[in-house]
Amino acid sequence: MNYLEIKNVSKSYGMKKVLDDISISVPQQSIYGLLGPNGAGKTTLIRIINQITMPDTGQVLLNGNPLSPKDVEIIGYLPEERGLYKKMKVGEQAVYLAQLKGMDRRDADNKLRHWFVKFGITEWWDKKVEELSKGMQQKVQFIVTVIHEPKLLIFDEPFSGFDPVNVNLLKNEILELRDKGATILFSTHNMASVEELCDNIMLINKGEKILEGKVSDIKQQYKSHIYEMIVRPFKEGIDVPEGNTITAMENDRDGNVHITVKSANSNELIRSVLDEGELVSYKEILPSMNDIFINLVTANSSNS
Amino acid sequence: MKIGIIIQREYLTRVKKKSFLIITFLTPILFAALMFLPSILMLNSEKLEDKRAIAVCDESGIFKGKFEDTDANSFIYSDQDLDELKALVKEGVYDGVLFIPATQLNVPTSAELYSQEPLPMTLTSHIKSNMKQAIEHQKLLASGIDPDIVKSAMGTTITLQTVRMDEVNGEEVEKKSFGEFEMIFGLFLAMIIYFVVFLFGSQVMRGVIEEKTNRIIEVLVCSVKPFELMMGKIIGIALVGLTQFVLWIVLSLGIYTAVTMATGTPDLLSNGTVMSEQVIDAQQITEGDEMLKEVMDVVHSINFSEILWCFLLYFIGGYFLYAAMFAATGSACDNETDSQQFTLPISIPLILAIVCSTGIANAPNSSLSIWLSMIPFTSPVAMMLRIPYGVPYWQIGVSAAILVLTFVIFTWLAAKIYRTGILMYGKKVSWKELLKWLRY
Numbered sequence: 001m002n003y004l005e006i007k008n009v010s011k012s013y014g015m016k017k018v019l020d021d022i023s024i025s026v027p028q029q030s031i032y033g034l035l036g037p038n039g040a041g042k043t044t045l046i047r048i049i050n051q052i053t054m055p056d057t058g059q060v061l062l063n064g065n066p067l068s069p070k071d072v073e074i075i076g077y078l079p080e081e082r083g084l085y086k087k088m089k090v091g092e093q094a095v096y097l098a099q100l101k102g103m104d105r106r107d108a109d110n111k112l113r114h115w116f117v118k119f120g121i122t123e124w125w126d127k128k129v130e131e132l133s134k135g136m137q138q139k140v141q142f143i144v145t146v147i148h149e150p151k152l153l154i155f156d157e158p159f160s161g162f163d164p165v166n167v168n169l170l171k172n173e174i175l176e177l178r179d180k181g182a183t184i185l186f187s188t189h190n191m192a193s194v195e196e197l198c199d200n201i202m203l204i205n206k207g208e209k210i211l212e213g214k215v216s217d218i219k220q221q222y223k224s225h226i227y228e229m230i231v232r233p234f235k236e237g238i239d240v241p242e243g244n245t246i247t248a249m250e251n252d253r254d255g256n257v258h259i260t261v262k263s264a265n266s267n268e269l270i271r272s273v274l275d276e277g278e279l280v281s282y283k284e285i286l287p288s289m290n291d292i293f294i295n296l297v298t299a300n301s302s303n304s
Numbered sequence: 305m306k307i308g309i310i311i312q313r314e315y316l317t318r319v320k321k322k323s324f325l326i327i328t329f330l331t332p333i334l335f336a337a338l339m340f341l342p343s344i345l346m347l348n349s350e351k352l353e354d355k356r357a358i359a360v361c362d363e364s365g366i367f368k369g370k371f372e373d374t375d376a377n378s379f380i381y382s383d384q385d386l387d388e389l390k391a392l393v394k395e396g397v398y399d400g401v402l403f404i405p406a407t408q409l410n411v412p413t414s415a416e417l418y419s420q421e422p423l424p425m426t427l428t429s430h431i432k433s434n435m436k437q438a439i440e441h442q443k444l445l446a447s448g449i450d451p452d453i454v455k456s457a458m459g460t461t462i463t464l465q466t467v468r469m470d471e472v473n474g475e476e477v478e479k480k481s482f483g484e485f486e487m488i489f490g491l492f493l494a495m496i497i498y499f500v501v502f503l504f505g506s507q508v509m510r511g512v513i514e515e516k517t518n519r520i521i522e523v524l525v526c527s528v529k530p531f532e533l534m535m536g537k538i539i540g541i542a543l544v545g546l547t548q549f550v551l552w553i554v555l556s557l558g559i560y561t562a563v564t565m566a567t568g569t570p571d572l573l574s575n576g577t578v579m580s581e582q583v584i585d586a587q588q589i590t591e592g593d594e595m596l597k598e599v600m601d602v603v604h605s606i607n608f609s610e611i612l613w614c615f616l617l618y619f620i621g622g623y624f625l626y627a628a629m630f631a632a633t634g635s636a637c638d639n640e641t642d643s644q645q646f647t648l649p650i651s652i653p654l655i656l657a658i659v660c661s662t663g664i665a666n667a668p669n670s671s672l673s674i675w676l677s678m679i680p681f682t683s684p685v686a687m688m689l690r691i692p693y694g695v696p697y698w699q700i701g702v703s704a705a706i707l708v709l710t711f712v713i714f715t716w717l718a719a720k721i722y723r724t725g726i727l728m729y730g731k732k733v734s735w736k737e738l739l740k741w742l743r744y
Contacts, residue, residue, distance in 0.1 A: 086518055097527070100527035
């Protein structure tokens, strides 16, 4: 079942078309990656879901119903540009922002204290935000985003500004939130985290959707039939049957040969190699999301 | 209601600030100090110092016995010559020597005062006025005129009572008026409105810019509507302003009563000014009392409850109108320096009204005054200047209706600009751009 559905949304600012007929479906309890180069229209799309801007045409459905003003209380949004009131105390501020999301004061206070303990920042409750380090502020901002237990979470570059330890902490939190039932929209340039976290992705460029689907399907779709083999040869040199091209061959210290082959028929390749030597390992090299991203975006940009 | 939460935050964060507390508590104290200190210092210095002995070396011989001793000064008439007396000043016998040289033809009009220590103004002016009195007396006697007659002739005062004929409910009512008082009162009210609009209007702008520059705005607008955010800020700051005013009034009254109780001088203020005159004659006092009585008459004739209602109406209307414009300005700018190009055109109408204030107060029913009190951008100031003189109800009604209508329209327009502006960064915004935002 799709929790969030965007149907044929378009938006223009003056003459400039920022979003052109975008449709996406985000299944419930999944992590959906929103990818695209800078200025592709991701932020506008996120703002439309947040009801900060209205689409010119098209519709956004949340849990099957059109967005209503009340829905802001079940959405949590972590914007790319983080910001808190610098002169306000951390705890006071977090309570205020939680109240704006419809929580009552006492409930907000209790839950926040629980999160502050979890993130090990209890002693910062009464400090002013300007006294905090950047990473600390990011943690506070993350807590503020998830405190009202939103059904839909939108993270825009959630890992920027974090050290590797905290990136890990955050990743686990995000996965935990999903397991507890949240649907997550995740916008980032960090392709490694996309592969790690996302179930589905959409790639947009210049306001147009150029790719959508399951991460595993997309990798299959864009695979270039390249295999890496490690072979212990019986004699000097290894030959591959016609139709296969060796793109790289290297000997290592143990006398094994590492071969990268582009092959149309994997089985035939293996059969022939078995006669040449002992097959130590064999695997298909799938393209990384990073490669797919760069290829598609550059191709799309040069087309238009 | 979320707007309530926003108002609460805007109010509490500002009221809890150290600068707010300092300004609120220090302003009345400073103000009181400015009013009271000079007279307190003057009184005390006179009392604290030892009596000064001034030797009078009068070659003309007319001034013997003419100098009155005061609390701080005593005059000793001496027959020794100037050089001997100067030597005595150096020895410390006298604090100063007043030398009045003899003149051949006329009565002397100049004198010299020698001393080692600087002598206070009160002493020199005391000497001058005593000499003047003595010489005037001398001259009048020489011309064969009785000085007492002249004194009473010079003391004649004219009181001109201006009475405005008015008709209330078909009955003729005569209202005493007192131009100066009404003018000062009107100016006072107009200045308050002017300051409030700029002081707190620019606070609204700064608040908007702050939220924009520290980027919290994006978090806020995904929780509440931009309109609620803007109105919450405007109302919250209005409450801060009201709190500050109430505290100022309470504190000023408190300080005033405390000081008067402590020093036991109820009219310390008037004392200060009278001190320099030194001469208080009985006639002046009764005159002053009469004037006070007249002022009180006029004060009673002014309809204070009507003025209070009008003041509140124009105070709130004017503040909201300008605060909405300032909020829109803030939303269009990335920092305060950028905002200048918009704040000046916005503030010109109000500045214009202040520039015209004396003109309006002098001719409260001229066409200029009436027009300025109808145009919503100037009416809060212009109407306050006219109101103490009495303004027909229909004019107040029309002007207030225009003000309220404009403020509703402008808040609506400002909200549209605000909604777009708060999410725009790094764009040098022009007036044309702002008009475009109105259509988004």
